[in-house]
Amino acid sequence: MTLDQRPAVRRVLIITLLLNLFVMGLKAFLGWKTGSLSLLADALHSVTDSANNILGLLTSRLASPYPDRDHPYGHQKFDAVGALAIAAFLGIACFEILQSAIGRLLRPGRPVRLDGPELWLLLVVLGVNIFVAFYERREGIRVGSQILIADAKHTMSDIWVTILVLAGLIGVWSGWQWLDVALSFPVALLVFVSAWSVLRSNLPWLVDEMAIAPEAIHSAVMEVPGVLNCHSIASRGLIGRQVFIEMHLVTQAQDVETAHGITEAIEAKLQERYGPSRVLIHVEPPAYKSAEISYGSEDSDA
The missing domain is CATH 3.30.70.1350 (Cation efflux protein, cytoplasmic domain)
Structure with missing residues (x-):
């Protein structure tokens, strides 16, 4: 018996795409307004969230479990290919964050300007990220979708990134301007760890590793x-x-x-x-x- 869970996967991806677009726009606006490098890097990380959802929608249409003449074993490995593309997006985001942080160290820009309302808006962003991560992971496990589980791991890393950025901006608010650039490096490390986790969990499926002892x-x-x-x-x-x-x-x-x-x-x-x-x-x-x-x-x- 073959189960086709693609409609459920697409529904989850559309909901998370809308929420991720909201989060991305809010982070980009706050990063531009405050001049925070770590917040702009976090917004770039969120760009990959939205791109991953769009990629997931495309691969879920291709990943039919039903066999045909050209694919007698079904098309479900497209799901794993989509998850690997998520890892690639995360790698690109990591590189961009490090590049921006090193550039800011070599050529300091305008100081970060932060007010109380911006911090409250970041708490809203954090709440949305937490909801998306747990909702997507729960649904991914329920329907057995690797693309949802991989994307939930990505969003989970986004939660820690936002917490780091929020802590750094509180420090900047207290007068420690150097925290903004310093925290860009652990943000990049978290993004890289997330990419490696997605890659490691999907390669065995693609190379036909043993499924059952x-x-x-x-x-x-x-x-x-x-x-x-x-x-x-x-x-x-x-x-x-x-x-x-x-x-x-x-x-x-x-x-x-x-x-x-x-x-x-x-x-x-x-x-x-x-x-x-x-x-x-x-x-x-x-x-x-x-x-x-x-x-x-x-x-x-x-």
């Missing part, structure tokens, strides 16, 4: 009546979205119809345990029984 699949299959042996197990994909499982099977069946019934029972069991899955089972004669549960085991090296 072969020992767990073996244990589940051996519980099915009529199974003698299960080996050469492989899996890829993402649990909760779509998992592809392959195995070689030895059964007690004496005819094709009985063997087919056993394989259907295995497919139903794996479907119940691991969610949407496509299982390919190669039935073998009893003489092909093997102790090699998966690939690259010690048995295969012997």
Whole structure:
């Protein structure tokens, strides 16, 4: 069974896009009005939030879970590609922030001018960011969308960035002008950490890393009546979205119809345990029984 959660993903992305545009505009206005480099850098970070939402809307249209002639395994890796593009946007934002901070150190500009109302508006921005991050993460986990989870991590980094900027501007308000430039560097570091987190969580899916431990699949299959042996197990994909499982099977069946019934029972069991899955089972004669549960085991090296 294949689940298409793209309508739910698009709805969440549209809501967060509108909120991120509001946050971006407010930060840019306050940064321009006060002359704060850290606040302008934060606004640049928020530009990537909106760009990520637009990118997510595009990739969610492409990431259909249903197979076709050209993509017999579905199109869901477009979702992971979109998440990697988010990491690229974050990398660009990190570079721009560092470039601006170093430029300000070499060529100091006008001092930052800050009043009480600007600080209150930043608290509003912080509240919106917190809502977006937790809302998007909750919905991403619920529908199993990597693009939403990745974007929520990005927004979570935006929360810490805004907290840092707010703390720095309070210091500037107290007369410590150097804090504005100094805090631009940890802001850039947080952006980089967020980019690395998104990259690390999506690469395994793109390179077909093991989705389920072969020992767990073996244990589940051996519980099915009529199974003698299960080996050469492989899996890829993402649990909760779509998992592809392959195995070689030895059964007690004496005819094709009985063997087919056993394989259907295995497919139903794996479907119940691991969610949407496509299982390919190669039935073998009893003489092909093997102790090699998966690939690259010690048995295969012997």
